[in-house]
Ligand SMILES: Nc1nc2c(ncn2[C@@H]2O[C@H](COP(=O)(O)OP(=O)(O)O)[C@@H](O)[C@H]2O)c(=O)[nH]1
């Protein structure tokens with residue numbers, strides 16, 4: 001890898017970072033060499049996940065948070081994961097416009113990615129992108145994801161700190177959330193606190209949160225009005241406090257767990273690529289005939305294919 005490229009990335013050169021991000025997202029030729037060059041530089045950024053239902057105000061909140069961070073001369077990279085839209089979609093564009101106030105400040109980089117069409121799934125692409133921004137030297141990397149299904153659970157090991165954004169009127173849904181995201185989120189943001197019902201949600205949350213949560217204290221439920229930045233200063237204070245208290249051991253453990261998961265996911269991806277490769281197609285066709293005519297069980301056919309790959 002051209003050392004000049006790494007230099008430019010670490011100098012926050014916008015266009016170089018954007019190009020590197022595309023290369024990494026698309027897994028184009030040379031992407032892995034680039035990531036290998038960057039990987040030893042990672043491990044310094046504070047990585048925050050912000051999840052919550054669509055429309056709960058995540059992007060608006062991130063916008064205010066980024067402004068607050070830039071006031072403290074902190075550099076921030078934001079990755080907005082949109083579940084369905086391609087990059088040109090209105091929803092993502094909306095995000096971008098709302099982010100603009102922050103983006104105009106120095107050392108803020110915003111990237112939107114679609115959760116569809118990523119080879120190997122969104123988690124691998126996200127992990128690699130986070131590495132890019134971490135290596136570049138951004139103080140904070142903020143990942144916005146919509147909490148649907150497993151996504152919020154997958155985000156857990158990608159980030160050091162996970163924020164769940166909720167809105168008044170969600171009280172009834174809190175019980176349903178209990179088993180999933182409530183267990184893994186570190187900070188609970190009641191956004192749109194200007195609307196009726198914020199106090200009720202606050203009370204429900206306080207009585208529902210698992211007592212076993214490692215980071216629970218009085219302040220891990222925070223009320224905000226993202227549109228006017230109310231409460232955002234307190235939120236940042238809480239975030240900073242979290243990183244001050246967070247033990248290196250805990251973060252190292254997370255990175256190890258993540259690395260293990262990434263190795264497995266990458267290996268599965270390589271195997272599935274091999275399985276559909278032309279090299280094996282003749283053998284698969286033979287096995288397919290045997291399976292279709294009920295001579296051979298598909299499970300045994302699978303074993304036979306793996307044997308050809310040298311995997312017993
Ligand atoms: N009343 C009120 N509206 C808000 C607040 N925060 C965000 N909104 C509005 O909620 C809508 C959705 O916000 P957005 O940030 O796009 O939500 P996201 O889908 O979670 O990223 C926008 O129209 C925002 O202006 C808030 O604190 N109070």
Ligand SMILES: [Mg+2]
Nearest residue numbers: 058059095144
């Ligand atoms: Mg958004």
